[in-house]
Amino acid sequence: MIPDDAITRLADAPRLLVALDFDGTMSTLIDDPMQARMHPRARVAFDALRQAPGTTVALVSGRSLHDLRVIAEHEDDSDVLLAGSHGAERWTPDGASPEEPTLQERTVRDELRARAESIAASVPGAWIEPKTFGFAVPTRTVAPPLRGDLHARIDDLVATRAPGWRRRTGHDIVEYAFRDIGKDDAVAWLRQATDASAVLFAGDDITDEDALRALGTDDVGVRVGAGETAADVRVDDIPELAEMLVRLAQARGQARE
């Protein structure tokens, strides 16, 4: 159910930020992360919001900024703001502001990643996804009975060699990172950068809950799919979210006629 009062409230905001998670929110989850692209209906809604008056659209993702730009087909002249690596890497039309890992951080990251890769090599279907500030262990291609042991071995590796790294879980994935920044930080930055008077944030996974919990009374949080959530609106799937976003784009146009 898509509540009309949420649409009306956001339609009247002087400056609206629409901040959207990517995987599972704008794009269907698939086995090969770099093949992910926006769902066609999500793309229509996304483009409609970009045209809506007084509205800024942003993507907020756990992906590295580089990978996010590839899968979102984000061009250099885009008006869409990006927060990659949960907000540690940022892009605005004025330029990117990637926070580079230090030489020491890169050395530790590369050593742990190589060790994780040799563990993954012994498990059919397992692989390690490189990330700017660490790495992830996706398991969609690993048989369920093998996943527990794989995660336990890599948990042990990280706990021993880099106990300060942050561990996050998501849909069929565990991520380890040496930057402790969350999507709440990303949305706070975007809110300030766009001087937004209201925010719509939509996401489907545990890391999105950081942003959803941090929203204010003038904002609207949307959870896509099942799971415990701090969002005030839940939609079943990406097409239902897309329908809501199209209605919002239309309502913002009408509010300014």
Ligand SMILES: O=P(O)(O)OC[C@H]1O[C@H](O[C@H]2O[C@H](CO)[C@@H](O)[C@H](O)[C@H]2O)[C@H](O)[C@@H](O)[C@@H]1O
């Ligand atoms: O914050 P997000 O944009 O939702 O990114 C979270 C993770 O997304 C990707 O993994 C998820 O999507 C994959 C492709 O559909 C899927 O194979 C995987 O099971 C999902 O967890 C990405 O690969 C991760 O790096 C992101 O952290």
